[in-house]
Amino acid sequence: MDKKQLRDRITARVAKELKPGSLVNLGIGMPTLVASKVEADSGIQFQSENGMIGVGTVEPCDENIDHDITNAGGKPVSATPDATYFDSALSFTLIRGGHVEASVLGALEVDASGSLANWIIPGKMVPGMGGAMDLVTGARRVIIAMEHCSKDGSPKILKECTLPLTAVGAVDLIVTERAVIEVTENGLVLLEKGEGFEVEDIIAATDAPLTIAEDLKTFG
Incomplete structure (x- = not known):
């Protein structure tokens, strides 16, 4: 699976989680691709935290x-x-006031309790946390769209995050090319496996313990 196929799979699956008529914020990077996977007549409104509601579902040319x-x-x-x-x-009044139904963000790490690290790797220059801290605490639902492993093959879903946190216990759902994982009070539950991957593959690539849903489904 090449990079484009991988991102298409993740963002198309995230799009299925969004409710018609809802206000959704898409974080920078891969999450911005979710807009193109949503039907234009769905009624979903995409917000950009720099001050816009009505981000289109097609790429500008x-x-x-x-x-x-x-x-x-x-x-x-x-x-x-x-x-x-x-x-x-006004943009952050909407976010902090709980008017955003879902926020879709990328991540460096997510752990078994739903804590998120997505803004800095110590020793590397970054522009800052931006609005992520507000988005993960203000949105009614937080969905992570990310690759399952880092470039070196190490797991990004951990027992406990090692990088500086963006928020504690804020994540509701994790979508990768391998899996759809729900964060619950009792830990992480594997709801769906990506086409081409077996449960054993997903467990091996995940540091945190996984409970397998009885009605495990496949997406692709």
Whole structure:
């Protein structure tokens, strides 16, 4: 599976978790691809924390690109006909006020309790945490979209995070190319396995203990 196929699988599966008519925030990186996996008439509104509701479901092209319309990562995005724009204060009022139904974020690590580390690796230069701290505490549901393992093959789903935390116990669902995993009070539950992977493959690539759902499904 190449990088594009891997990301398409993850983001398409995340898209199925989003409720019609809901307000959803997509973090920078892979999560931004979720918008293109949603039907334009779904009623789902995508918010960008830099001050926009109405991020479009199609990638802008040379003919219609507007470099003044970007997501929080500074990448140009398309806009729906009813898109609205506002300042950062109002944007974070929406987030902190609990008006965002779901936040989709990437992660460096997630642990068995749903704690998340997604903003810094010690010793590396980063722009800062951004709005992640607010998004994971303000959104009603937090979904992580990430590759199952790091570039060196080490697990990213751990018994306990080792990197500086973004939030404690905030994650509800983890979606990788290998698995859909729910965070519960009793630990992590494997709900679905990715096509081409067996349960044994997923357990071997996961540091945290997994409970296997009785009605385990396959996605692809």
